[in-house]
Amino acid sequence: MNHAVEINHVRKVYRVGEQKVVALNDISLQIPRGEVCCLLGTSGSGKTTLLNLMAGLEKPTKGTIQIEGKSIEKMDEQRLAEFRQRYVGFVFQSYNLLPSLTALENVSLPLTFRGMKKQLRENAALDLLKAVGLKRYATHKPTQMSGGQQQRVGIARAFVGKPPIVFADEPTGNLDSKTTHEVMQLILEMAKQNNQTLILVTHDRSIAAYADRVVYILDGHIEKIEINHEKYKGENQ
Known part of the structure; x- marks a missing residue:
């Protein structure tokens, strides 16, 4: 089976003054391509640290991390930046939209970094805004949109470059229950x-x-992994 993510015996230690804090200890995990995987845990469990390692935002103290077959723990900062631009999309809890830019400009940012011509990237961004139901908000700035609308813009930005992997860190943390369901359905569909x-x-x-797949993270290690067999069954019927 082809895996999007292969993590082997990863350990992450932070230095706080003279103390060492073990954030992750002996993590091994495989995530198949095309799967929806959830890292579930309480605050301080290590789940966000694990996401940051997979996304190339931090480096492990020990162990190996392969994303789409590439060993990212060996990359320097320039190669990591290029890797993120090509292979990774992000959806954030706090939306992370640039307030001075319109929805269209925010969505097209990843394509700007790739060097795509203006007309092509604006066309692609407009297509994504249409897909998330916000085409008529293309010229609006974040302050002119609701939280749910801003998160939809963030989703469009994450998917516009069609990266192989999208990371979503507490993507519905600031949304009400109705908007949460709508946003989750949108992310899964895209x-x-x-x-x-x-x-x-x-x-x-x-x-x-x-x-x-749900990966339960507790005190810096994987407590258990559960497979949603009902979901697989439904998709294969």
Whole structure:
């Protein structure tokens, strides 16, 4: 089976003054391509640290991390930046939209970094805004949109470059229950369209229910992994 993510015996230690704090200890995990995987744990469990390692935002103290067959722990900062631009999309809890830019400009940012011509990237961004139901908000700035609308813009930005993997860190943490369901359905639908791997980080078990695989993180190690057999069964019928 082809894996989007292969993690082997990863350990992450932070130095706080003269003390060493073990954030992750002996983590090994494989995530198949096209799967929805949820890292579930309470605050301080290590789940966000694990996401940061997979996304190339931090480096492990020990162990290996392969993303789409590439050993990212060996990359320097320039290669990591290029890797993230090409292979990774992010959806954030706090939206992380640039307030001075319109929705269209925010969505097209990843394509700007890739050097795509303006007309092509604006066309692609407009297509994604249409897909998330916000085409008429293309010229609006974040302050002119609701939280749910801003998160939809963030989702469009994460998917516009069609990266193989999308990371979503507490993507519905600032949303009400109705908007949460709508946003989750949207993220899942967009990932499925392009067979993208989706990795969710959350403390919320109701969000974990959307995943094919749930990885329970506790005190820096994997406590257990559950496969959602009912979801697989439904998709294969």
